[in-house]
Amino acid sequence: MAGDTVYLCEKPSQARDIARILGATHKTKHYLAGSGVTVTWCFGHLLEMAAPDCYGDEYKRWSLDTLPIIPDPWRLDVRPKVKAQYNAIEQLLGKARHVVVATDADREGETIARELLDRCAYRGRISRLWLSALDDASIRKALGRLKDGAETEALYHAGLGRARADWLVGMNLTRAYTAMARSQGHDRLLPVGRVQTPTLRLVVDRDRAIESFKPVPYWDLVATLATDAGETFDAQWQPPADMTDAKGRCLNEEAARRMAQQIEGDAARVTAAETTRKRASAPLPYDLGTLQQDANKTADMGAQAVLSTVQALYETHKAVTYPRTDCRYLPTSMQGEADAVLDAMARTDPRVAGAVEGANTSRQARVFNDGKITAHHAMIPTTEPADLGRMSDTERLIYRMIRTRYLAQFYPDHEYDRTVLALDMGGAAFRATGNGVVVAGWKAVTGHAGADEADQAGNARLPIVREGDRCPVQGAAVQAKQTQPPAHYTEGTLLAAMKNVASLVTDERLKKILKDTAGLGTEATRAGIISTLIERRFLAQKKKKLVATDGGRALIDMLPRAITNPDTTAVWEQALDEISAGRMTLDDFVTRQTQWIHKAVSQVQQHGLNVPQGIATGPQKQCPECDKPMRKRKSRHGAFWGCTGYPDCRATVQIGGGKKGRQKKQAT
Incomplete structure (x- = not known):
């Protein structure tokens, strides 16, 4: 009962919504059918990148000698759990004359569908259903405006580029660093990821900046002044430049306290009073x-x-x-x-x-x-x-x-008056600021969501004073303060840093290359990257804070900066955007990644690895035969120490007991 036109969706729920509008009501285990149309679905990616050992038996063993692994051609395998659904889709595509890609309207959605079409050698007409919502009205609107498949094909190429870059980095560098660490007796997987590793680096750098921070004391002098009408307000001393830091904070406690004593019982003269009407637009809707x-x-x-x-x-x-x-x-x-x-x-x-x-x-x-x-x-x-x-x-x-x-968005701007007063007390300059709401505007519906200048200043409306007015001093207080270290990352602030990593770049050459929007990962993947780092115990959550573990720090210390540097990945992400826009080819991108991987692997092979102690998972043991480090292994007889020089040295030592079949080094 399958029709000539096949709608290929990303998941069953999406397929049901579209099928309902199309009138495809005949239900089978693998698709929904109607008059001339069939709606079928994936379960996310039905295909997965083949493992290294699929490209040759020599890759079954993790060894530096076999790296780098550069697939040619690249191979995708059907995920075992979805084999039945794949087979059903393959049969439908074999009969279809027209396929409508109806997966999520993004890079990954395009890739999920197109990789199936390529594997099944579909050569018919392709259209694209570009959905922004799954309510009935939005589906009907999108069905009436199908795109030609050629319009979105570049998204597929970008998706392949992302997948291949992730594979090249993950498979080669994880194997390289793990194999090198094992040769030194450290039995821990050392995962390296194109986005995961530089994200971890952000947290490690922030933690260390906090730990190395040395607070600097400074002092604020605040005078409480009165008006003729009996109202009071606060004004802050503006100390001379020779006793302040770059932010105008007073570093001389004695001078601040001397000034406080000097102005007691005095009066401030208003030398300038300026009020400016400010407008703040509503915060934009969410991404x-x-x-x-x-x-x-x-x-x-x-x-x-x-x-x-x-x-x-x-x-x-x-x-x-x-x-x-x-x-x-x-x-x-x-x-x-x-x-x-x-x-x-x-x-x-x-x-x-x-x-x-x-x-x-x-x-x-x-x-x-x-x-x-x-x-x-x-x-x-x-x-x-x-x-x-x-x-x-x-x-x-x-x-x-x-x-x-x-x-x-449909409410007026929030308006407020910002008043700045300049005051003089015996030649000493003071300043007072205040804000007063004029029109609530959009804040009538949001409260203080989307802080503007008025919120950030936190100042109430100042009393009405004019230039030349005298305001008696009611009191003066010196407040001892300290400069503060940067804040620990939270999930929210780390997401912001990943998204806006271009703002953290210090390399002037890269600053010229990177757009302001360059980031680590995408909106859809960043949350998963953070979760993976936590699950692998490279990051830990302490209340609301995200901090790097000892293992996380050790991993970053062990890897070259070219791999941990967020700048590198941001450039790659920007290149993927160029592929999506049709300004770069997939082949060009993958060629660049391949060249980079060759250099990265060669560096490990030639210069070895300094494995920090934080990577170790337990006590280390030297081989009794060749003095090389031993690594914990498991067999059906229990755990034992095995020489990392295997197969040249086959020495083993039983854990918790005597020797287990110690064998002398054998020639190869």
Whole structure:
């Protein structure tokens, strides 16, 4: 009953949503069929990169002598657990005349579908269903606007580039460093990842900067002044440059206390009073990274938990648009849908009806900007109401965060007056600042979400004073303070650092190459990278802080900077973007990666490895025959020490007892 047109989806739930709109109601174990159409699904990647030993028996043993491993041609194998689904798709593609790629509209989604089409040698017509949401209205709209397959094929090439670069780095360098460490008696896997390793380096560097930080004491002098009307306000001393640091902080305690005594009972003269009207636009809607950062900060949610939650809002509840986006803007055409989105929000939760009523959907907000759109637009609510009662507490929390950001776009700017007073006390300069809200604007619906200058300053409105007014001193206090070290990373701030790694680059040459958007990983992968580092015990969570473990530090210390440096991976990520845009070929990218891997492996082979003690997993033992380090091994008879010189030396020593079959070194 399969039709000529096959829709290839990423997962079963997605397939059911699309099949319902297409009228494909005949259900089988592997697909849904209707008149002329078949909707089938993957379970993520049905294919996986082949392991090194699939390219030759010599790669079954981890040895420096066999590196680097450079597949040619590259091989993909069917994952054993999904063999039946793959076979069904292969049969469907063999009969299809038209395939509609309906996987997630991103690089990985494109790769999941296209690698199947290539393996099954499909040569028919290809179209692309580009979905931004899974509610019925969005699916119908996308079905009416199918893209030609050629428009998105470059995303597949970028996906292959990412997968091959990850394989080349991971397989070759993990083997190289692990094999070298084992030759020195250290029995621990030393994983090296294209994104994972430089991410770990960020945390190690931050931890060490905190530990090496030496606080510098400084002193603030704050005078409390009064007006003729009896109001009081605070003014801060502006010390001369010869007793301050680069940030204007007073480093001379004696001078600060002497000034405090000097102004007691004096009066300050207002030498300048300036009030400026400030405007703050509403914070833009969320992309995935910003949502993860805010949820971590305000609700202590981990990055992976946020991703899982918002994915459920997208797939299960149909409450929000595509979540794995890196964009915070909306196409100008979507302003016409604003009334429908707001109406769905009010029907979902009647408590926001008043705020919806106050929104001005004709307002020309900065969020509507076609020039800022990437593969996706910002994450917003859909045009169909959702059922809050079916959501978990965390799902409701994340939905409300997304909803509030969207609603804020249709409210006026937040306006406040910023007043700066310059004062003189016996030739000493003082300064007072204050803010006063004029128009609440978008803060009427968000509170203080998206801090602006008024929030950051934390100053209340100043009393009205004029130039020339005298304000008696009511008191003066010297506050002893210290400079503070940088803060430990949290999941939220580490995500931000990964996303904006270009801002951390100090190499001037690389600064010219990297775009401001260059980062480590993608919106969809960063949470998983952090989770992997924690699972492998290279990072640890201490309350809200992320810190590097001893093993994490030792791994970074052992590896060359070229491998741990975030700059290198950021350049690679930028190159993948160039492939996606059609400005670089896959072959060119992989050739560069291959050349880099040759150099990295050669460095290990020629110069060896200094394995720090933090890598060791336990006490080390020397071989009784050749004095080389021994490594713990297991057999059916139990654990034993085996010589790392094997097979040249076959000496073994039973753990917890006598010798186990010690054999003398044999010639080869």
